[in-house]
Amino acid sequence: MHPFTIFFVMGGLMCSVVTLLPVGLAERIVDKVEVFERKTRLPAAALILFACFGLLRMLGLWYQPPMPEQPW
DSSP states (O other): OOTTHHHHHHHHHHHHHHHHSOHHHHHHHHHHHHHHHHHHOHHHHHHHHHHHHHHHHHTTOSOOOOOOOOOO
């Protein structure tokens, strides 16, 4: 139900795959990702959006489905 779930899953899968690759290939991929992150500032933007989303939820300004009743 979290809108950022796909990013966490994709990041986890990418980290898992890179750890299974040979060292030389993994280093080349990490270098390319680092250049991409520097050029696009995507991690900073994602962190800001994630923080804003959390703040909106805490303030009650974002829809939250009702919690189901506990059986006890």
